Amino acid sequence: MVDWLHNWLFSTFDFFPEWVLVFTWTLWKIIAIVAPLMVAVAYFTYAERKLIGYMQDRVGPNRVGPKGWLQPIADAVKLMFKEIIIPSKSNKYLFLGAPLLSIGPALAAWAVMPFTDTLVLANIDASLLFVLALTSMGVYGIIIAGWASNSKYAFLGAMRSAAQIISYEIAMGFALVGVLMVAGSLNLREIVLAQAGGFWHWYWLPLFPLFVVYFISGVAETNRAPFDVAEGESEIVAGFHVEYSGMTFAVFFLAEYANMILIAALTTLLFLGGWQPLFDFAPFTIIPAFFWFAGKTACVAFLFLWFRATFPRYRYDQIMRLGWKILIPVTLVWIAVIGIVRFYTPFGFMG
Amino acid sequence: MLANYFPILIFIGIGLFVGVAFIGIGLALAPNRPDDQKLSPYECGFEAFEDARSKFDVRFYLVAILFIIFDLEIAFLFPWAIVLDEVGLFGFWAMVLFLGVLVIGFIYEWMNGALEWD
Numbered sequence: 001m002v003d004w005l006h007n008w009l010f011s012t013f014d015f016f017p018e019w020v021l022v023f024t025w026t027l028w029k030i031i032a033i034v035a036p037l038m039v040a041v042a043y044f045t046y047a048e049r050k051l052i053g054y055m056q057d058r059v060g061p062n063r064v065g066p067k068g069w070l071q072p073i074a075d076a077v078k079l080m081f082k083e084i085i086i087p088s089k090s091n092k093y094l095f096l097g098a099p100l101l102s103i104g105p106a107l108a109a110w111a112v113m114p115f116t117d118t119l120v121l122a123n124i125d126a127s128l129l130f131v132l133a134l135t136s137m138g139v140y141g142i143i144i145a146g147w148a149s150n151s152k153y154a155f156l157g158a159m160r161s162a163a164q165i166i167s168y169e170i171a172m173g174f175a176l177v178g179v180l181m182v183a184g185s186l187n188l189r190e191i192v193l194a195q196a197g198g199f200w201h202w203y204w205l206p207l208f209p210l211f212v213v214y215f216i217s218g219v220a221e222t223n224r225a226p227f228d229v230a231e232g233e234s235e236i237v238a239g240f241h242v243e244y245s246g247m248t249f250a251v252f253f254l255a256e257y258a259n260m261i262l263i264a265a266l267t268t269l270l271f272l273g274g275w276q277p278l279f280d281f282a283p284f285t286i287i288p289a290f291f292w293f294a295g296k297t298a299c300v301a302f303l304f305l306w307f308r309a310t311f312p313r314y315r316y317d318q319i320m321r322l323g324w325k326i327l328i329p330v331t332l333v334w335i336a337v338i339g340i341v342r343f344y345t346p347f348g349f350m351g
Numbered sequence: 352m353l354a355n356y357f358p359i360l361i362f363i364g365i366g367l368f369v370g371v372a373f374i375g376i377g378l379a380l381a382p383n384r385p386d387d388q389k390l391s392p393y394e395c396g397f398e399a400f401e402d403a404r405s406k407f408d409v410r411f412y413l414v415a416i417l418f419i420i421f422d423l424e425i426a427f428l429f430p431w432a433i434v435l436d437e438v439g440l441f442g443f444w445a446m447v448l449f450l451g452v453l454v455i456g457f458i459y460e461w462m463n464g465a466l467e468w469d
Contacts, residue, residue, distance in 0.1 A: 023361075027361065027365075029358070030358065030361060030362050030365050034365060034366075079377070080376055081381055081382075082381055083384065084381055084383070085389060085390065086390070087391065087392055088390040089391075089392055096374060099370055100371065100374075102370075103367075103370040103373075104363060104367040105366065107365070107369060108359070108363040108366040110362070111358060111359045111362035121362070122356065122358045123355060124355045124356060124359070130359070147404075150392060151392035151394070152392070153393060153394075159411050163414045166414065167414060167418065169418070170418060170425065173422065174425060174428075176425075176429075177425060178432075180429060180432035180433055181432040181435055184432075184433055184435065186429070242393055243392065246381050247373045247376060247377025247378075248377065251373050251374060317467075320468050324461075324466045332450070332454065336450075339446075339447070342435065342443075343443055
């Protein structure tokens with residue numbers, strides 16, 4: 001299908017110079033990733049409201065369209081017609097630029113995501129490094145938003161948020177080092193290929209502590225419950241985006257949900273075998289690889305919503321203590337364990 | 352080789368464009384009726400008093416400084432973890448020594464209370 005479209009484009013429009021065709025083709029592929037992603041983000045918000053609704057013994061949104069299925073679209077339309085307020089004391093260019101710095105990296109990280117063995121837009125060697133670099137960029141959006149708003153709540157929220165994100169990024173980075181030690185490659189596709197052969201070969205089993213640390217860090221990185229003090233309504237109203245309204249707020253909102261799906265997809269790739277089937281034999285291998293990837297990502301994404309419905313919010317000092325005093329030591333110890341198992345036991349590379 | 356990175360450049364551009372497009376739609380469709388009260392910083396109904404860019408806790412700086420040290424450490428660990436096969440036992444123990452020094456520093460910070468938030 002992809003090949004057929006490629007050939008069709010290049011043969012039908014061969015009177016254009018080649019770089020135009022290559023550019024157009026790349027653009028179409030990117031749109032084929034971004035458009036479904038946007039729909040997924042929209043319906044992820046719907047899933048969140050529905051799920052939390054059911055978990056709290058109520059129905060959730062059910063008025064707009066059948067069973068509330070048009071709710072996300074109605075929300076988007078509503079936000080489009082809401083006034084964009086730019087506070088008089090704010091730094092206007094930074095104020096409008098901050099949402100862009102949030103959404104840009106959240107989307108661009110999908111460029112290197114291997115959806116199946118062959119379905120990847122840019123199969124680069126340093127793809128994991130690229131993803132890590134881009135997800136760290138998100139903190140600029142937050143801190144610039146908080147500073148440019150020139151409002152106390154926004155400023156406090158941004159400071160808290162930034163300190164929390166960078167703290168958990170260390171634990172996340174160490175967890176990734178563990179994965180790299182076992183997989184021996186920064187290429188996401190090769191990391192998944194190294195986990196071939198059934199669910200007991202996936203890295204969640206030999207690297208279980210790192211898997212847990214990585215996911216907890218992921219939840220903290222995206223500022224989600226139970227680590228959402230940055231936007232704790234009861235203390236600092238909404239945190240860094242308190243001054244944002246209308247579509248500028250919507251962009252922050254989209255970035256947050258896109259980041260959640262991104263973390264879920266990365267957890268799938270690094271620890272849950274990406275597109276690999278649960279078992280390496282017949283009824284399981286018939287299901288196309290993409291559905292395995294999407295299904296696992298959806299399961300991990302579900303955890304985000306489950307956490308939000310279940311856990312009470314952490315206090316800020318508890319968050320910092322968990323990050324620095326528990327998660328970082330755990331990852332350091334497990335890196336040493338991997339090294340020792342690698343060099344001093346007959347297991348060699350685990351998994 | 353570099354051709355593989357070309358789609359990424361376009362993708363970053365598209366990512367930013369999505370943001371610009373959304374904000375542009377908002378600016379174009381939404382009403383714009385500013386007044387003094389609406390544009391003042393949000394402060395739970397009070398008149399805003401003193402500047403929002405006030406002093407804040409030095410601990411945020413401390414966390415940022417600690418972050419730089421540990422993030423650099425991770426940047427060192429990444430290439431090491433990939434070539435673990437080739438650097439072998441010597442490489443492994445060299446990194447254990449390096450990490451050991453940093454862990455001593457980490458314990459020192461911990462004992463000094465740099466990680467406490469009260």
